[in-house]
Amino acid sequence: MIMMNTKKKAAGRRNKVFFNKGRQVDYNALNEARDLLNIYFPLKKDMLIEYLHLFNDKYNGLYPKHLRALAELSKLSMSEIYEVASFYAHFHILSDDTEIAPDITIKVCDSITCAMHDAEKLYHNVKLKYKNFRVEKAPCMGRCNFAPVVEVNHNHILKANNSKISNAIRDKNLSYKNDPFINFKQYISSGGYQLFNDISAGKISFDNMIEVFSKSGLRGLGGAGFPAYKKWQFVKSYKGPRLMCINADEGEPGTFKDRYYLNKDPHRFLEGTLVAARIVEAEKCYIYIRDEYYGLIKLIEDQISILEEKNIISEGYLEIRRGAGAYICGEESALIESVEGKRGLPRNRPPYVAEVGLFGRPTLVHNVETVYWIREIFEKGGDWFSSFGRNGRKGLRTYSVSGFVKNPGIVLTDAGTTVNQLINEHCGGMLDGHKFKGYLPGGASGGILPASLGNIPLDFDTLQEYDCFIGSAAVVVLSDKVDMKDIGLNLMRFFEDESCGQCTPCRNGTSMAVKLMSEKAWNVKLLTNLSKTMNKASICGLGQAAPNPLQSIIKHFKKDIT
Numbered sequence: 388m389i390m391m392n393t394k395k396k397a398a399g400r401r402n403k404v405f406f407n408k409g410r411q412v413d414y415n416a417l418n419e420a421r422d423l424l425n426i427y428f429p430l431k432k433d434m435l436i437e438y439l440h441l442f443n444d445k446y447n448g449l450y451p452k453h454l455r456a457l458a459e460l461s462k463l464s465m466s467e468i469y470e471v472a473s474f475y476a477h478f479h480i481l482s483d484d485t486e487i488a489p490d491i492t493i494k495v496c497d498s499i500t501c502a503m504h505d506a507e508k509l510y511h512n513v514k515l516k517y518k519n520f521r522v523e524k525a526p527c528m529g530r531c532n533f534a535p536v537v538e539v540n541h542n543h544i545l546k547a548n549n550s551k552i553s554n555a556i557r558d559k560n561l562s563y564k565n566d567p568f569i570n571f572k573q574y575i576s577s578g579g580y581q582l583f584n585d586i587s588a589g590k591i592s593f594d595n596m597i598e599v600f601s602k603s604g605l606r607g608l609g610g611a612g613f614p615a616y617k618k619w620q621f622v623k624s625y626k627g628p629r630l631m632c633i634n635a636d637e638g639e640p641g642t643f644k645d646r647y648y649l650n651k652d653p654h655r656f657l658e659g660t661l662v663a664a665r666i667v668e669a670e671k672c673y674i675y676i677r678d679e680y681y682g683l684i685k686l687i688e689d690q691i692s693i694l695e696e697k698n699i700i701s702e703g704y705l706e707i708r709r710g711a712g713a714y715i716c717g718e719e720s721a722l723i724e725s726v727e728g729k730r731g732l733p734r735n736r737p738p739y740v741a742e743v744g745l746f747g748r749p750t751l752v753h754n755v756e757t758v759y760w761i762r763e764i765f766e767k768g769g770d771w772f773s774s775f776g777r778n779g780r781k782g783l784r785t786y787s788v789s790g791f792v793k794n795p796g797i798v799l800t801d802a803g804t805t806v807n808q809l810i811n812e813h814c815g816g817m818l819d820g821h822k823f824k825g826y827l828p829g830g831a832s833g834g835i836l837p838a839s840l841g842n843i844p845l846d847f848d849t850l851q852e853y854d855c856f857i858g859s860a861a862v863v864v865l866s867d868k869v870d871m872k873d874i875g876l877n878l879m880r881f882f883e884d885e886s887c888g889q890c891t892p893c894r895n896g897t898s899m900a901v902k903l904m905s906e907k908a909w910n911v912k913l914l915t916n917l918s919k920t921m922n923k924a925s926i927c928g929l930g931q932a933a934p935n936p937l938q939s940i941i942k943h944f945k946k947d948i949t
């Protein structure tokens with residue numbers, strides 16, 4: 388409703404009205420909002436994050452007048468819009484309608500690998516130099532093998548330094564760049580979409596698929612490692628209609644494998660997605676891609692249009708949803724909340740999302756890499772995949788290796804490869820002048836191990852006895868040049884920033900831990916008690932795993948903290 392400004396004394400019980408009640412909508416802002424949202428009417432609540440992106444992109448931030456106009460047009464309350472907008476780091480809520488929003492945003496990655504490559508110094512230089520731009524620290528951008536990384540608008544600057552940043556700004560080099568990829572024609576010419584067609588035509592049954600994939604031992608590659616075929620059986624066992632979500636949120640610091648596969652062979656990923664969706668008879672599939680991979684959102688969007696044009700899928704069957712800068716949205720129930728247009732607050736379980744997921748329906752959630760393997764495993768057989776493996780383990784693993792090795796990058800090799808083997812056989816050894824000191828076997832969440840434990844096979848189930856886990860197989864190699872207290876603090880700060888704030892052990896625990904870890908000497912007893920509470924009482928994996936690196940440092944790097 389449009390309210391008129393009136394200072395007239397109101398009738399009845401009410402006294403003076405000094406300001407307009409309700410939301411006051413500015414006519415111009417309403418028209419601007421109508422133009423922007425033009426193709427989206429009637430507006431849908433679950434699309435709220437997409438709408439906010441439109442405003443944020445066009446006006447370099449969210450003006451109060453546009454939020455009010457959006458509330459008016461969507462019939463959502465201002466509080467609902469504000470709570471969603473303020474949850475996601477990529478939305479810049481502007482304080483008033485007259486504020487001039489800078490049209491250049493520079494983000495300096497301050498997560499673990501970039502921090503080890505002097506990101507802090509770079510950030511301060513940039514902040515000092517570009518006073519008229521928005522300069523921010525940001526978490527891992529999924530390009531850790533090129534640390535330090537800086538993003539200027541949508542342009543990711545790799546191995547960034549002052550001159551590369553100023554050249555990009557001078558040349559207005561502000562857009563994304565994708566790497567070359569296998570296109571639709573090339574993919575089709577190698578037998579692409581045959582498996583999907585065969586399944587659609589009923590030539591391959593659910594039981595055939597279960598047989599092949601139980602042999603293969605393919606497990607969820609997003610971190611939890613749940614056997615893929617079992618998840619299909621669970622989801623299928625619940626009454627339809629069912630849905631599917633792809634998790635391309637890849638926010639675990641040190642991880643960049645999903646970005647690599649999405650870019651390299653997008654149709655292999657899309658075919659795997661469609662096959663998995665068909666297996667569980669999903670009515671529709673949402674592909675949730677983190678905003679840091681903006682270029683890949685565009686690439687996958689284009690490839691989906693090709694599939695629609697060729698009538699391989701019906702229009703809208705695959706729908707991309709753009710993340711907005713929240714690591715927690717990689718947690719599957721938080722991801723589902725986000726697809727529903729809400730804050731990414733993880734749900735309490737049970738029920739699990741396989742039973743009650745997106746819009747209350749049974750939902751299959753898969754990581755990008757899990758579905759990426761589907762075609763090849765089916766064509767070559769389950770035994771093919773499980774024939775790989777080293778040190779007693781089975782299957783293939785994609786390790787994202789970063790840190791102080793000569794050749795960091797993606798290493799696709801046998802599951803169970805040790806970090807010593809990764810460093811020496813695949814990554815060219817340690818960087819000159821650096822001595823191997825320890826490693827993160829599974830990104831920020833998976834704990835830290837010392838070099839003396841460099842011969843443990845890296846796989847699901849092999850690291851529990853060391854209170855660590857492989858997660859998304861992000862291996863960050865540390866050297867004698869790092870200060871373990873700085874490493875621990877960096878990781879805890881990440882969790883503090885990314886905690887959704889829903890539960891006290893995680894919200895307060897992470898910030899209390901940051902305070903205690905900033906002290907010159909760590910209070911080990913207090914930190915250990917705090918870790919136990921966070922681990923036992925947090926709702927989701929973020930709070931449960933946040934103390935892992937801290938506890939590893941206390942256990943394995945005692946000398947460094949006293």
Ligand SMILES: Cc1cc2nc3c(=O)[nH]c(=O)nc-3n(C[C@H](O)[C@H](O)[C@H](O)COP(=O)(O)O)c2cc1C
Nearest residue numbers: 607608609634636637638717718719753754757928
């Ligand atoms: C805090 C947190 C963050 C997560 N982030 C991701 C992520 O970025 N990508 C992902 O695929 N899985 C992530 N997961 C795991 C998902 O919850 C879920 O297990 C996975 O997407 C299921 O797919 P999969 O079975 O194919 O691995 C995360 C879990 C937690 C607790």
Ligand code: SF4
Nearest residue numbers: 887889890893927930
């Ligand atoms: S553990 Fe942390 S991230 Fe997870 S629900 Fe609680 S506050 Fe949110």
Ligand code: FES
Nearest residue numbers: 496501527528531
């Ligand atoms: S891109 Fe900086 S740590 Fe990953």
